[in-house]
Amino acid sequence: MTxxxxxxxxxxxxxGRILRRAVLWVVLLGLVLPILAGSFETLRAAFGLHPxxxxxxxxxxxxxxxxxxxxxxxxxxxxxxxxxxxxxxxxLLATGFCALMHxxxxxxxxxxxxxxxxxxxxxxxxxxxxxxxxxxxxxxxLIAPLAGWTIxxxxxxxxxxxxxxxxxxxxxxxxxxxxxxxxxxLSQLPVNQQLSAGRALGYGRGIVWIKVIMPQVWPLIRLPxxxxxxxxLSVVDMAVILGPSNPPTLAVAVTRWFANPDVQMILPASxxxxxxxxxxxxxxxxxxxxxxxxxxxxxxxxxxxGRGLSMQPGLLLTAGLAAAALxxxxxxxxxxxxxxxxxxxxxxxxxxxxxxxxxWHAASWAEAASYSLLLGCTTTLxxxxxxxxxxxxxxxxxxxxxxxATALIYLxxxxxxxxxxxxxxxxxxxxxxxxxxxAVIWGHSLFVFPYVMIALSDPxxxxxxxxxxxxxxxxxxxxxxxxxxxxPVLLAPILxxxxxxxxxxxxxxxxxxxxxxxxxxxxxTEAVTLSSSADRRIVGTYASLQAxxxxxxxxxxxxxxxxxxxxxxxxxxxxx
Amino acid sequence: xxxxxxxxxxxxxxxxxxxAPLTLTIRPDTVxxxxxxxxxGKSTLLDAIGGHLAPGFRLSGQILLNGRDVTHLPAExxxxxxxxxxxxxxxxxxxxxxxxxxxPPSLKGRPARRAAVEDALTRAGLAGxxxxxxxxxxxGQRARAxxxxxxxxxxxxxxxxxxxxxxxxxxxxxxxxxxxxxxRAQSIPVLLVTHDEADALAANGPVIAL
Numbered sequence: 001m002t003x004x005x006x007x008x009x010x011x012x013x014x015x016g017r018i019l020r021r022a023v024l025w026v027v028l029l030g031l032v033l034p035i036l037a038g039s040f041e042t043l044r045a046a047f048g049l050h051p052x053x054x055x056x057x058x059x060x061x062x063x064x065x066x067x068x069x070x071x072x073x074x075x076x077x078x079x080x081x082x083x084x085x086x087x088x089x090x091x092l093l094a095t096g097f098c099a100l101m102h103x104x105x106x107x108x109x110x111x112x113x114x115x116x117x118x119x120x121x122x123x124x125x126x127x128x129x130x131x132x133x134x135x136x137x138x139x140x141x142l143i144a145p146l147a148g149w150t151i152x153x154x155x156x157x158x159x160x161x162x163x164x165x166x167x168x169x170x171x172x173x174x175x176x177x178x179x180x181x182x183x184x185x186l187s188q189l190p191v192n193q194q195l196s197a198g199r200a201l202g203y204g205r206g207i208v209w210i211k212v213i214m215p216q217v218w219p220l221i222r223l224p225x226x227x228x229x230x231x232x233l234s235v236v237d238m239a240v241i242l243g244p245s246n247p248p249t250l251a252v253a254v255t256r257w258f259a260n261p262d263v264q265m266i267l268p269a270s271x272x273x274x275x276x277x278x279x280x281x282x283x284x285x286x287x288x289x290x291x292x293x294x295x296x297x298x299x300x301x302x303x304x305x306g307r308g309l310s311m312q313p314g315l316l317l318t319a320g321l322a323a324a325a326l327x328x329x330x331x332x333x334x335x336x337x338x339x340x341x342x343x344x345x346x347x348x349x350x351x352x353x354x355x356x357x358x359x360w361h362a363a364s365w366a367e368a369a370s371y372s373l374l375l376g377c378t379t380t381l382x383x384x385x386x387x388x389x390x391x392x393x394x395x396x397x398x399x400x401x402x403x404x405a406t407a408l409i410y411l412x413x414x415x416x417x418x419x420x421x422x423x424x425x426x427x428x429x430x431x432x433x434x435x436x437x438x439a440v441i442w443g444h445s446l447f448v449f450p451y452v453m454i455a456l457s458d459p460x461x462x463x464x465x466x467x468x469x470x471x472x473x474x475x476x477x478x479x480x481x482x483x484x485x486x487x488p489v490l491l492a493p494i495l496x497x498x499x500x501x502x503x504x505x506x507x508x509x510x511x512x513x514x515x516x517x518x519x520x521x522x523x524x525t526e527a528v529t530l531s532s533s534a535d536r537r538i539v540g541t542y543a544s545l546q547a548x549x550x551x552x553x554x555x556x557x558x559x560x561x562x563x564x565x566x567x568x569x570x571x572x573x574x575x576x
Numbered sequence: 577x578x579x580x581x582x583x584x585x586x587x588x589x590x591x592x593x594x595x596a597p598l599t600l601t602i603r604p605d606t607v608x609x610x611x612x613x614x615x616x617g618k619s620t621l622l623d624a625i626g627g628h629l630a631p632g633f634r635l636s637g638q639i640l641l642n643g644r645d646v647t648h649l650p651a652e653x654x655x656x657x658x659x660x661x662x663x664x665x666x667x668x669x670x671x672x673x674x675x676x677x678x679x680p681p682s683l684k685g686r687p688a689r690r691a692a693v694e695d696a697l698t699r700a701g702l703a704g705x706x707x708x709x710x711x712x713x714x715x716g717q718r719a720r721a722x723x724x725x726x727x728x729x730x731x732x733x734x735x736x737x738x739x740x741x742x743x744x745x746x747x748x749x750x751x752x753x754x755x756x757x758x759x760r761a762q763s764i765p766v767l768l769v770t771h772d773e774a775d776a777l778a779a780n781g782p783v784i785a786l
Contacts, residue, residue, distance in 0.1 A: 400631075469628045469651070469658060469660075470664040470722075472651035472652045473627075473628075475652050475655070475680070476677070485668075491668075568711065569712060570709075570711040
């Protein structure tokens with residue numbers, strides 16, 4: 001494995017160990033400790049221990065009141081249906097789409113097409129989708145002349161009690177992410193040879209994908225799929241915008257109970273938060289179990305040697321649905337933009353009757369935008385610095401990443417946010433951080449760091465070791481190697497990782513809500529709050545801005561290296 | 577100046593030594609050639625001498641350079657130059673800045689440093705190439721720039737890891753002559769790893785089979 005080759009002398013230099021320890025402590029104290037302590041506080045409250053509100057009786061009472069809360073069972077059912085359903089369907093669509101599109105677009109093209117959609121915060125996609133599919137939405141306006149509608153039809157196409165709109169929203173949002181990880185996995189496999197080999201043996205294209213390619217892809221995308229699953233079960237912002245409101249999904253209900261004026265509601269709310277964590281764990285186990293079952297059935301099926309030429313229509317169908325979901329995502333963005341510059345747009349006109357920059361000029365968004373920008377820049381800076389320090393420490397101490405370290409990185413993504421944010425805020429209250437910028441920056445960093453780390457790890461390791469050895473043999477010590485060789489050569493992937501981190505920060509809803517104690521309003525929290533209001537022009541403006549900031553970050557991350565290295569051909573070829 | 581290997585062995589953490597203990601004296605003004613089939617550990621040996629041994633290998637024995645024991649020094653303190661097959665010029669720096677990277681900090685003053693680089697470029701037949709993007713150089717030009725970059729650090733020994741392997745026969749001979757001449761001019765010990773008999777012949781020094 002030459003790509004893993006390190007550039008170290010036979011004895012690790014002592015500064016390597018110091019850096020490694022420093023990074024480890026920062027991650028433990030800054031990242032793991034808050035999550036564990038927050039989870040612990042929530043767990044205590046779930047079993048009746050919350051001295052702050054006078055609850056000191058340990059027992060199952062919070063669980064009993066949780067189960068007795070109106071709408072609890074429906075909320076649970078909704079959560080399972082939308083959470084697991086969206087993850088399974090999104091994976092299915094992504095698989096079909098990749099099977100059909102592979103070889104027609106390069107990984108790089110795929111990256112460039114998908115990353116911008118990926119960058120758009122969940123809330124913005126949800127609001128745009130609501131603008132599209134609502135009874136008075138754009139789609140209804142477009143088909144109104146054909147259907148003969150003069151007033152919006154009476155269909156509950158958003159906030160429907162089955163959670164279908166939420167299911168659709170989750171699929172639209174998660175599909176690009178899954179496509180990206182599948183494409184990245186495929187780029188590591190000799191797909192074309194295996195496709196040819198399989199087809200030469202008489203198997204159709206679709207069946208080779210299912211029998212040969214996907215079993216190899218799955219181990220590479222298992223973790224991202226589980227991240228998607230955890231997210232879908234605990235999502236709040238999208239569920240507020242698209243999901244049913246009475247009763248809502250469990251995560252939304254729990255968030256409302258936490259905010260209830262009756263502080264005693266905090267106890268069942270905590271139990272609900274723990275329940276979501278348990279559901280996530282159960283779903284994870286279910287995926288792993290399903291993996292075994294599918295493997296067993298798959299092997300039996302594979303050994304029968306059926307050529308199954310008829311899979312092609314199924315592939316075409318899923319790929320078609322995936323394309324439709326992607327199109328919905330893009331149209332949602334367009335709908336946001338159009339509404340933000342609409343003056344008057346009454347049903348059933350297909351386009352606004354008059355346009356206006358009024359909501360942009362009114363600039364009510366300015367404060368929220370500056371908070372978003374401030375939080376995004378600070379957390380990105382912190383997370384990127386920490387990620388570089390971590391990777392450099394790995395290089396210097398000449399040891400590959402241990403399994404537990406990978407688990408640490410994924411921990412904040414696999415654990416539902418709601419399971420530890422309330423408890424974390426309790427801790428922040430105690431040390432006087434709650435409601436302040438520091439608390440929110442800290443909270444965002446918990447989620448920004450893992451994404452930056454994941455995005456940067458592969459390009460960092462793919463750096464040609466000969467460059468670093470050359471630098472060392474030319475007398476450059478570890479610091480000069482880092483600052484004069486590694487960082488500039490890796491500028492493009494570093495900026496891309498930073499842009500991803502920035503997008504993650506902009507999209508954060510719950511951490512801002514809980515840790516900001518309602519005092520810090522970002523574009524995302526404002527957009528979600530406003531989403532139920534009638535004025536689509538204002539909501540559209542907030543959501544457009546929310547989508548525009550990550551877009552701008554990506555544009556910058558693409559443009560800067562091209563500008564700086566415009567005369568350096570080897571660095572324009574693009575990085576993984 | 578002499579590079580001495582004393583009872584050197586390299587052992588993968590899980591496995592047997594790559595070769596029998598190697599004792600070797602590499603004198604200045606000579607090019608010692610190391611030959612052997614692929615996978616026998618020639619490149620790993622060069623890595624060990626240069627201080628670039630990957631984790632997962634253990635080194636025993638001693639490496640002495642001009643009487644200094646460099647066995648446990650980090651690569652950047654050994655003063656051992658290393659040349660690769662693919663030149664490994666830094667892609668983000670111009671050709672000239674690649675050379676400037678290698679100049680010892682003891683050479684002070686911008687004009688003096690610039691002059692040193694221009695002079696090296698001229699000797700490499702690359703006069704006027706200071707601002708060029710290394711990616712636009714031909715294979716031979718890249719190799720010459722890389723050699724000059726290595727020599728500018730005034731190394732006390734030079735390791736060549738099949739640096740000519742990617743070049744066609746004529747260019748190969750040219751570059752061989754160029755490299756050996758410059759190494760001799762600095763009168764430093766040179767250890768060459770190669771597959772090619774012609775390389776060994778041209779080196780005109782001791783040949784070790786690994």
